[in-house]
Each structure stands twice: as structure tokens, then as C-alpha cells.
Amino acid sequence: MHEKVRINSADVKYTEKHIESRYCYHTASVRRDGDTFTVTPSSTEFIFRTERKVPRLGVMLVGWGGNNGTTVTAAVLANKLGLTWKTKTGLKKANYYGSLLESSTVCLGSSPDGEVYAPFRDLLPMVHPNDIVFDGWDISSLDLGRAMERAQVLDWSLQEKLWPHMSQLKPRPSVYIPEFIAANQEHRADNLIRGSKAEQVAQIRRDICDFREKSGVDKVLVLWTANTERFCDVIPGVNDTAENLLNSIQRGVFIGGDDFKSGQTKLKSVLVDFLVSTGIKPTSIVSYNHLGNNDGLNLSALQQFRSKEISKSNVVDDIVQSNPVLYRPREKPDHCVVIKYVPYVGDSKRAMDEYTSEIMMGGTNTMALHNTCEDSLLASPIILDLVILTELCQRITFCTQDDPVFQGFHSVLSLLSFLCKAPLVPQGAPVVNAFFRQRACIENVMRACLGLPPQNHMQLEHKMTRSFMHSEENHIHNPILMNGKIEHIKGYQNILTSHQN
Ligand SMILES: NC(=O)c1ccc[n+]([C@@H]2O[C@H](COP(=O)([O-])OP(=O)(O)OC[C@H]3O[C@@H](n4cnc5c(N)ncnc54)[C@H](O)[C@@H]3O)[C@@H](O)[C@H]2O)c1
Numbered sequence: 490m491h492e493k494v495r496i497n498s499a500d501v502k503y504t505e506k507h508i509e510s511r512y513c514y515h516t517a518s519v520r521r522d523g524d525t526f527t528v529t530p531s532s533t534e535f536i537f538r539t540e541r542k543v544p545r546l547g548v549m550l551v552g553w554g555g556n557n558g559t560t561v562t563a564a565v566l567a568n569k570l571g572l573t574w575k576t577k578t579g580l581k582k583a584n585y586y587g588s589l590l591e592s593s594t595v596c597l598g599s600s601p602d603g604e605v606y607a608p609f610r611d612l613l614p615m616v617h618p619n620d621i622v623f624d625g626w627d628i629s630s631l632d633l634g635r636a637m638e639r640a641q642v643l644d645w646s647l648q649e650k651l652w653p654h655m656s657q658l659k660p661r662p663s664v665y666i667p668e669f670i671a672a673n674q675e676h677r678a679d680n681l682i683r684g685s686k687a688e689q690v691a692q693i694r695r696d697i698c699d700f701r702e703k704s705g706v707d708k709v710l711v712l713w714t715a716n717t718e719r720f721c722d723v724i725p726g727v728n729d730t731a732e733n734l735l736n737s738i739q740r741g742v743f744i745g746g747d748d749f750k751s752g753q754t755k756l757k758s759v760l761v762d763f764l765v766s767t768g769i770k771p772t773s774i775v776s777y778n779h780l781g782n783n784d785g786l787n788l789s790a791l792q793q794f795r796s797k798e799i800s801k802s803n804v805v806d807d808i809v810q811s812n813p814v815l816y817r818p819r820e821k822p823d824h825c826v827v828i829k830y831v832p833y834v835g836d837s838k839r840a841m842d843e844y845t846s847e848i849m850m851g852g853t854n855t856m857a858l859h860n861t862c863e864d865s866l867l868a869s870p871i872i873l874d875l876v877i878l879t880e881l882c883q884r885i886t887f888c889t890q891d892d893p894v895f896q897g898f899h900s901v902l903s904l905l906s907f908l909c910k911a912p913l914v915p916q917g918a919p920v921v922n923a924f925f926r927q928r929a930c931i932e933n934v935m936r937a938c939l940g941l942p943p944q945n946h947m948q949l950e951h952k953m954t955r956s957f958m959h960s961e962e963n964h965i966h967n968p969i970l971m972n973g974k975i976e977h978i979k980g981y982q983n984i985l986t987s988h989q990n
């Protein structure tokens with residue numbers, strides 16, 4: 490495995506099997522006495538190990554024949570085949586825009602020519618989306634070519650090029666429990682596993698084994714992109730399948746959260762974070778949207794809407810609670826979520842938001858936003874990030890000086906919070922929805938695997954009268970070695986500095 494970013498440090502070791510890093514994790518505990526906070530910093534020595542061998546990854550989608558399932562499969566095929574297609578606005582080329590790992594960058598450090606940025610995907614060995622093998626289930630029997638046409642997401646000229654490939658893909662029959670999704674979905678349910686719950690679960694497990702054997706993949710991840718189901722609590726001892734799920738979780742299967750955080754809700758986790766972090770007090774948030782795809786049809790039923798309303802509504806809680814200057818305990822902004830089904834607009838979701846906030850001296854600030862996009866083209870890159878990040882986390886283990894036995898991440902993988910509207914976290918852990926905190930968490934965990942300190946954006950070297958960075962004798966020689974020479978590649982400068990021994 491040849492990594493594009495290599496760390497030249499005594500704290501990082503590249504063995505045949507692992508990237509091994511020594512990392513000092515700094516945190517602080519706080520004691521409150523009245524209005525006095527006593528802060529006690531602490532640090533823990535970690536050793537991180539990341540397996541360098543990237544497996545052949547199979548992804549089985551529940552709801553494979555839906556707008557998201559067909560779109561993400563088509564997008565990977567189009568990228569893998571290097572497809573371009575003509576549209577009325579010119580030639581389009583397949584890409585992975587909207588994927589944090591594929592199309593977003595991190596700052597590695599600075600060079601004589603300035604700061605150096607590299608894509609997340611280059612930080613650690615990870616699955617390339619082009620190499621993912623898809624399979625899955627759907628209660629609808631349509632092959633993926635016809636399902637892609639039904640979805641009305643991708644340009645027809647692209648669909649025509651993909652048709653020979655997509656029409657070969659057929660969703661496996663699935664489990665259909667009518668009361669879990671809207672009654673208006675019954676017309677699609679012609680591809681079902683019959684029998685008792687136990688027999689249905691047994692068939693699903695046979696499907697997974699069958700896919701793994703026939704595709705030759707090393708690992709299989711299962712991801713839900715079927716319809717939003719009615720809200721249901723997990724009640725110990727009642728959800729008997731939860732017991733199997735808990736057993737498989739004990740074996741290290743990761744779960745991450747509900748509902749892809751794709752558009753209106755993602756923007757909300759940015760905007761409210763921005764407002765509250767600058768000391769402005771959002772007091773009313775109204776999120777309206779309408780869409781005309783099958784998801785919108787399913788959400789036109791009350792129980793399914795309620796489920797979505799819950800996942801769309803809790804995204805501001807942690808941000809609001811983080812600022813007792815603005816909000817009294819348990820005080821929250823008014824928050825209203827409206828979703829309407831309008832068939833004509835199809836997958837082109839229209840989102841309209843109004844944010845009203847209190848500003849200084851009794852002032853009021855109101856922002857109105859309008860956002861139109863193909864909903865599935867926002868969700869598809871999130872599906873890729875979910876499976877690629879989950880697979881990467883399965884290859885990361887760590888130990889501490891006090892607990893030297895290597896362990897993996899908790900099976901509730903809260904690192905995935907960035908990608909979910911309603912993240913799951915381990916019992917007792919804080920739920921974080923704030924966009925930039927979530928993104929920084931992913932970046933800094935990856936930096937820890939490379940023995941790099943958290944990104945702090947301080948740039949002290951540029952804020953001093955006499956900077957240590959400019960006087961040779963003070964400069965710490967710890968350059969980041971990247972391949973071989975300095976090049977300017979496609980808009981981002983890729984410092985590949987030859988390393989002087
Ligand atoms: N931008 C987005 O599209 C977006 C964003 C966030 C969340 N979501 C959520 O993602 C999910 C999928 O969205 P979509 O636009 O692809 O919806 P969709 O209705 O087009 O696709 C869902 C698919 O699931 C199938 N299905 C339903 N129950 C099933 C079962 N028990 N087993 C197997 N298949 C089943 C349906 O037949 C359908 O093909 C929805 O829950 C939606 O709320 C979508």
C-alpha cells in the first residue's frame with residue numbers, strides 16, 4: 490500500500506501491516522463551584538494502529554431500488570467507467586462532489602509556498618468508491634435500470650449509457666411489514682420474502698453469505714436506504730430481533746445513526762452553530778420543504794412524517810445547550826418542520842427556511858433561505874462516506890498507557906454523527922450535531938492515526954513579532970514527506986518536497 494501522505498516523525502512507524510502512531514490526547518475535567526469553574530487539564534498517551542491493507546468492500550443496500558440506492562450505484566458506475574454525457578448546459582463528467590472523503594480537503598501544514606491541503610481520502614488507506622461492489626434488497630422487483638428511470642434523478646443521456654450495466658442488477662426480495670411504512674407503498678411490494686420473522690431473518694443472512702461468496706468481496710456492510718419507517722422505541726425484551734442485533738454488535742458490527750444529514754438539516758446544523766457561536770440567539774426556526782419523489786409520498790403519511798420530523802428537529806439541541814449566556818436551562822428556539830408531497834417536482838426538493846434571531850439591544854434578525862436540488866444527489870455521497878468511514882474505522886485499533894490491550898471503536902460509531910440527522914452515541918456520551926465540531930472530530934481522529942496534533946488553526950507563527958518559523962536555528966525539522974517534488978496540481982498545491990537527509 491503506497492500512501493500519498495507520509496508522516497516523517499519519530500512518533501509514526503510504517504510496518505508491513507500497520508501505520509502505528511504515538512499520540513498524546515489532551516482533554517480537561519471541570520468542577521463547578523457556584524459561578525466558578527475549576528479546569529484541570531489531563532493528557533493520555535495513545536498508540537493508534539491502522540491496518541494498511543484496504544479490503545474489497547461489498548455494500549448491501551436495503552431499499553436498493555429507490556432513488557438513493559439507484560443513484561449511488563449509478564454514480565459509482567459512472568465514475569468507474571469515466572463517463573461523460575451531454576446536457577443542454579454542456580458536457581458533464583462523473584464526480585463525487587458532496588462526499589467529505591472524496592471532495593473535501595484538510596490542511597497538512599505549511600510549506601515555503603504556503604499552506605498545503607490534501608483530500609481526506611489521502612490521509613489514511615481507505616476504500617475508493619469506484620471499487621465498491623453493490624447488492625441489496627428491495628420490496629419492488631424492478632431491475633436497477635428501470636428503477637433508475639423511475640427515480641428521474643439522472644440525466645437521460647447518462648441513464649442511456651448506464652442502462653446496459655444497471656439493468657443487470659436486480660434487488661433481492663425483502664421483508665415487508667406494511668404497518669412500518671406508508672400504505673401508499675403497497676403498490677411497490679411485489680418482491681417479498683415470505684414466512685415467519687425467523688425464516689425471513691434466516692433468508693436475509695443467507696443473502697449476505699451468498700453475496701459475499703459470489704462477489705469475492707472481503708467485507709460486507711449493510712446500509713438502510715429504504716423508506717422512513719414509523720418511529721419505534723427499542724424496548725428491552727420486546728424487540729426480540731434486537732437481541733440478535735445486540736449479539737452481532739458484541740461481535741463488532743458498527744451502527745451509527747438515523748437518516749442521512751443531506752441538505753436542509755445539514756445547513757441548519759451549520760447556521761445555528763454559526764449564530765449561537767457568534768452570540769446571536771435564534772428564537773424561531775421554520776423549515777418547510779416539498780418534494781415529489783417516492784420518499785415524499787411515503788412521508789405524506791402521518792406516522793412516517795412524525796418519524797422524519799423527530800430526526801429533523803433534534804439537530805439544534807446540543808448547540809443551544811452549549812450557550813447558557815443566550816438560553817436559560819431547557820429554553821429552546823421555536824422549531825417547526827413541514828414536509829409536503831408535490832408529485833410534479835419529483836426528486837427536485839424545494840426547501841424554504843426562515844431563521845429569526847434576537848440581536849443586540851432588542852434587535853431582530855430574520856434570514857430566509859431557498860434551496861432547490863435533486864435530493865438523492867445530496868444523499869448518495871453521504872451513503873459512500875458512511876460505508877467508507879465505517880470500513881476504515883473497522884481497521885483502526887488503539888491502546889493507552891493504562892490499558893495496553895488494543896481495542897476498536899465502540900460499536901455505536903459516533904464518528905458517523907457528521908453524516909446523520911439523528912446520530913447514535915454510546916450510553917452516557919454527549920450527542921453532537923454541530924457541523925464543524927463533527928467534521929473536526931473526523932479530521933482529528935485521522936490526524937491522531939498519523940501522530941499529528943489536532944488542527945488548531947492558531948497559526949501562531951504568523952501572529953508573532955519574531956516568529957520561530959523564520960529563524961533557521963529554531964525551526965524544528967519535521968517536514969511532511971510527500972513523494973518527491975513540488976508540483977501545482979489542478980488547483981491545489983501538492984507539496985511533494987524532496988527530503989534532505
Ligand atoms: N436526499 C435524500 O434523498 C434523503 C436525504 C435524507 C434521508 N433520506 C431517506 O433515505 C431513504 C431513501 O430515500 P429515497 O429517496 O431513496 O426513497 P425511495 O422511496 O426512492 O426509496 C426507498 C426504497 O426502499 C424500498 N423499501 C421500502 N421498504 C423496504 C424494505 N422493508 N426492504 C427493502 N426495500 C424497501 C422501496 O421500495 C424503495 O424502492 C428514505 O428513508 C429517506 O427519508 C433521503
Ligand SMILES: O=P([O-])([O-])O[C@@H]1[C@@H](O)[C@H](O)[C@@H](O)[C@H](O)[C@@H]1O
Nearest residue numbers: 750751752753754755778784828
Ligand atoms: O434535507 P434534509 O433535511 O437533510 O433531509 C431531507 C428532508 O428535507 C426531506 O423532507 C426528506 O424528504 C428527505 O428524505 C430528507 O430527509
